[in-house]
Amino acid sequence: MGLNDFMENQEKKSIDTSKKLRIGFIGCGGIAKQHIQAYLNQPDIEIVAGCDLVPGRAKKFFEKYGLENVKTDYKSHEDFLADESLKLDAVSITTYNCQHANTAIAAMKKGLHVLLEKPFTVTLDEAVEVCKVEKETGVVFTVGFQPRMDDNMKMIKKVVDSGVLGQIYYIQTGGGRRRGIPVGPEKSTFIEKETAGIGALGDIGCYSLDMVLNAIGYPKPLTVSGYTSNFFGTDPGYCKYQQIGRPDFAQKFGVDDFAAAFIRLEGGIILDFRISWAMNINTPGDTIILGTKGGLRIPSTDCWNGSVGGPMTIYHEVCGQQTETQIPIINMKENRWDLKIRTFLDAIKENTKPPVPSSQILYNQAIIDGINKSAKLGREIEIEIPEI
Numbered sequence: 001m002g003l004n005d006f007m008e009n010q011e012k013k014s015i016d017t018s019k020k021l022r023i024g025f026i027g028c029g030g031i032a033k034q035h036i037q038a039y040l041n042q043p044d045i046e047i048v049a050g051c052d053l054v055p056g057r058a059k060k061f062f063e064k065y066g067l068e069n070v071k072t073d074y075k076s077h078e079d080f081l082a083d084e085s086l087k088l089d090a091v092s093i094t095t096y097n098c099q100h101a102n103t104a105i106a107a108m109k110k111g112l113h114v115l116l117e118k119p120f121t122v123t124l125d126e127a128v129e130v131c132k133v134e135k136e137t138g139v140v141f142t143v144g145f146q147p148r149m150d151d152n153m154k155m156i157k158k159v160v161d162s163g164v165l166g167q168i169y170y171i172q173t174g175g176g177r178r179r180g181i182p183v184g185p186e187k188s189t190f191i192e193k194e195t196a197g198i199g200a201l202g203d204i205g206c207y208s209l210d211m212v213l214n215a216i217g218y219p220k221p222l223t224v225s226g227y228t229s230n231f232f233g234t235d236p237g238y239c240k241y242q243q244i245g246r247p248d249f250a251q252k253f254g255v256d257d258f259a260a261a262f263i264r265l266e267g268g269i270i271l272d273f274r275i276s277w278a279m280n281i282n283t284p285g286d287t288i289i290l291g292t293k294g295g296l297r298i299p300s301t302d303c304w305n306g307s308v309g310g311p312m313t314i315y316h317e318v319c320g321q322q323t324e325t326q327i328p329i330i331n332m333k334e335n336r337w338d339l340k341i342r343t344f345l346d347a348i349k350e351n352t353k354p355p356v357p358s359s360q361i362l363y364n365q366a367i368i369d370g371i372n373k374s375a376k377l378g379r380e381i382e383i384e385i386p387e388i
């Protein structure tokens with residue numbers, strides 16, 4: 001493929017509206033809003049029910065979207081999944097991280113297709129269990145990485161696949177926020193061990209890992225030397241806690257707010273990774289992919305959110321001249337959330353591969369899990385991924 005062939009002509013597909021898929025929600029908190037807005041843009045679905053552990057939250061949530069008839073009188077996801085009268089086809093799982101694996105497993109065992117929010121799970125063991133149930137049940141299961149739907153992200157993979165970089169041997173990736181621990185006056189689900197399980201490493205680290213691993217075909221991770229810390233989250237004087245009047249969140253903080261790692265991947269590739277919710281600098285640097293024929297620089301966003309921060313540059317040689325080729329940012333017409341939901345629905349209706357398969361995200365989770373384990377042990381470890 002030549003450099004000018006990177007732009008793809010996407011054809012518009014017509015949607016068969018003869019069968020409406022019956023959709024349910026497990027978890028009706030912050031991010032469920034993005035899911036429901038995207039579902040409501042689809043002509044071939046019906047939202048029929050939802051549940052949340054907080055009494056009244058699900059009812060309020062659906063009413064906000066004018067969906068008064070959606071059933072919500074459930075105490076738990078078990079109660080919700082036991083209601084056969086709903087005749088559900090699929091669920092969006094938008095619970096906090098510690099409730100990802102158990103809810104996904106329970107839903108799949110009921111024969112439901114599942115769109116699970118990122119990060120996949122908290123531990124590798126949980127991810128393995130989810131993959132086993134997915135295999136047993138044969139439902140469509142996907143993890144919600146909407147950055148994958150972004151044409152600029154797709155471009156990274158196209159550049160790698162074009163061969164212009166040659167053989168990839170080193171990648172530096174990650175992202176950072178100077179002061180960006182996700183809390184609100186009444187919201188601490190991202191920072192408590194019991195709800196989040198993992199911090200910046202899982203929350204935004206999973207995006208940086210996916211950005212580069214997907215581009216290079218998700219090679220198996222072999223070893224990792226990891227580090228995690230929590231200097232900002234555990235400080236009652238942290239500026240955001242002060243702004244929202246919650247210095248007590250420092251005691252609740254039970255996860256990482258910074259992580260770094262050196263990872264060896266199959267094929268002799270080195271992955272140098274760092275991620276932060278809070279640190280005393282603006283960014284830990286751009287993502288760079290080094291190959292034998294060229295290098296690619298992917299500018300980071302200031303507040304890392306899993307998107308390409310500006311035009312990418314390929315550094316290579318043309319007829320012996322050191323040359324830089326800039327790839328302009330593509331302004332997408334489609335909304336990434338609409339595409340995330342649409343590709344999930346299409347996979348169900350067309351019985352095709354899920355948009356973001358668990359077989360890939362298992363490796364992403366294995367790295368996150370490995371970083372945590374290595375950080376605790378204070379040494380490099382081997383990453384062992386059981387057969388599914």
Ligand SMILES: NC(=O)c1ccc[n+]([C@@H]2O[C@H](COP(=O)([O-])OP(=O)(O)OC[C@H]3O[C@@H](n4cnc5c(N)ncnc54)[C@H](O)[C@@H]3O)[C@@H](O)[C@H]2O)c1
Nearest residue numbers: 027029030031052053054077094095096097099117118189
């Ligand atoms: N893709 C993205 O861009 C994106 C952005 C933000 C958050 N997320 C992910 O979405 C998830 C949720 O984040 P959030 O901001 O909505 O959190 P949140 O705390 O606002 O909402 C989670 C909701 O799930 C409910 N819940 C938990 N366990 C449940 C269970 N077993 N049954 C029913 N309800 C249950 C909670 O009561 C809460 O209302 C997290 O895993 C987060 O990483 C993804």
